[in-house]
Amino acid sequence: MFGLIGHLTSLEHAQAVAEDLGYPEYANQGLDFWCSAPPQVVDNFQVKSVTGQVIEGKYVESCFLPEMLTQRRIKAAIRKILNAMALAQKVGLDITALGGFSSIVFEEFNLKQNNQVRNVELDFQRFTTGNTHTAYVICRQVESGAKQLGIDLSQATVAVCGATGDIGSAVCRWLDSKHQVKELLLIARNRQRLENLQEELGRGKIMDLETALPQADIIVWVASMPKGVEIAGEMLKKPCLIVDGGYPKNLDTRVKADGVHILKGGIVEHSLDITWEIMKIVEMDIPSRQMFACFAEAILLEFEGWRTNFSWGRNQISVNKMEAIGEASVKHGFCPLVAL
Template sequence: MFGLIGHSTSFDDAKEKAKGLGYEHIAKGDLDVWCSAPPQLVEHVNVVSAIGKRIEGAYIDSCFVPEMLGRFKTARRKVLNAMELAQKKGINITALGGFTSIIFENFNLLQNKQVRNTTLEWESFTTGNTHTAWVICRQLEINAPLIGIDLRKARVAVVGATGDIGSAVCRWLSERTGVAELLLVARQQKPLQDLQKDLGGGQILNLEEALPQADAIIWVASLPKTLEIDRSTLKNPCLMIDGGYPKNLDSKFNGSGIHVLKGGIVEFFTDIGWNMMELAAMDKPQRQMFACFAEAMLLEFEECHTNFSWGRNNITLQKMDFIGEASVRHGFSVLGLNEASLQAAIA
């Protein structure tokens, strides 16, 4: 069995979901009530892959909402409690989705293996970052040519280049895609210099320097709310892949010649018959999902019950090959630009 640990996109959405599930006492509570609410296994699902492999899965709502991010102890407890519930339910491999993965890494929850009387088995959990990195790279490779960008001549900026996903994307684009030049953007200089050395190339720039030079921009860092960018300084055409969470580039950049694509999202070949992706505001919630969630499904399809994506900078090209081949084989495709964007590019 595979498991998915997720959460609502906002407190208001969470209350609506709780009401729909019949948890009226929680739905009517304030944020303090929600802070003490335990995780809930809210849905079971059966999935059959494109090659006929059948698996069973479960969705666990951590009862975390983004409004809790400022409460360290609460955020930490929410993620660990959800992981404990997944393990107690006997789930073979569980993906940490949305902010649960970010909380796990940034708050270094590896130091908290004991949850009450349960010792968490790390090998039963995955961040899903390997599949996410592979999907983002394929989104660039497939969609850039459709709007007239030749990647062999293109400059590609990776914002958040030193993170787990960002560094994997950089390695793939450098060694497999063969982009003309990588523009490396991150907050800390030392990790950037280490990455540049590891790649054997790439130009280190700050955000303001990189954006006007880039034919394509991959965002794998959260976009600061206060960031203001003059869209007239960007190239035309310019492909932006929003690989951060939450996805909010549309409101900042979408416009003439600028094509914004939701990064790290895949679409299954047929309807799944679940409700869980309604929370994530997917265009096709019966088929589309975050690539990190799909990684748990793929590992279950492949009977590979291991913490496939775990820790920082452990994603190899070989792991990306494995999960990418499995993704295609079992019926997933990467999300592409919509028809309106493609028509605008042609015009």
């Protein structure tokens, strides 16, 4: 059985969803309440592959909220993720994706040292960040979006915001080795990590956001931002392709300007319907078929019987592993969201 550990995008979102889903006791509560709320299994479902194979899964809501990081409720954030992992293990999930900030909190606060959660000894082999499939999907979206807009990748300047992250660095590796993109602009805050990435790639220009964005034909946003940012469409090149892979979305407001095209990054569509409720809550356009690529990674690992933490640690994602999970993705009927 596979699973996803997820969370909602803000306190406001959580309050609205709790009301709609029939958890009135959560609906009017502030951050303190969510800090002490236990994780819950809120959905059970079956997924069928185009090969005919059928598997069962569960969604575990961790009750983590991004405000726990912005308001320095770090102990609560850590508790949310560890408790959700213990619950996933207790209810028998063999492979579970750590969605959105779950894996970011796990890595940032080095939770591999905390493998004992009350009476549960966490078995990390049962968890995956889902980031290899997410990076693969984002790269395919870049390829497809560029083609639709007539942008030749070998002549393109690509800015990656969150370049030193797990997904961002994998995207850089793919775009460098498979397409030899003309320029890679590397954006993040920590200078040392940017220099390490530049050294690993043997290329890439380190830049701040304001300098990089006006030069870019393509912008990949994969920064771990608890809240989105606004950017002015006028300062961007036309055409410009933006693939926003963040959760919550990195771009707060749609950038409205002719010639600027935004793709919802890291989202896949399955070829068959799935009877679940959860994707309505995060406003997928086709909730019975569309989902986060990290979640799809857990599904693919279950279909393939790869019961291992396929994506783990930070900045270990190779192009070969992206190709392997990509093949499984196609085989079982998943397709990156590519319509502009």
